[in-house]
Amino acid sequence: MARYKNETALKTLGLRIKAYRIKAKLEILDLVVMTGFSYNTISDIENGSETTISYFIGVCFALGIHPKEMMDIEFDVKSKNPLTPDRLEKSRLTQRIRDLIQSGYFNDPRSTNEVTKNLKEIHKLDFESKNVSVILTRFATTNILNVTMKGNRKIYINKSVKTY
Structure with missing residues (x-):
């Protein structure tokens, strides 16, 4: 994948930094001393080249x-690429399962098919x-749900529920 670079934003920020520096009657060498x-x-920053956030912050502070x-x-604030409908639905599915966990749905043992x-x-x-199973497994590996086997099926229950 090609490295992302927003040239318009970098150029704009570089010009602003240069304008502030000139307004403050400072030379680049002054910023070199002030920032290290x-x-x-x-x-490079003033010319709109790629930089790190730390360098940007350092120059601003100077x-x-x-x-x-x-x-x-x-x-114009928008993402580089739109979220695909499939990815959007998977995100919604994760949130919907999280909502079930918070509602107490998993206070009783649940199978993937039930969910x-x-x-x-x-x-x-x-x-x-299988999409639900992946998400439930993720909640189990992050210690939000416990998972046990009942025959060949995984059963999920809220981590905070005591099982005897």
């Missing part, structure tokens, strides 16, 4: 400007139980 960064690093003030720029059936009935959606 190299001349090329400061010059100029006496809070980084959020420097970032107060009008941008899938419940979610399909409530939300009128069509998805595979």
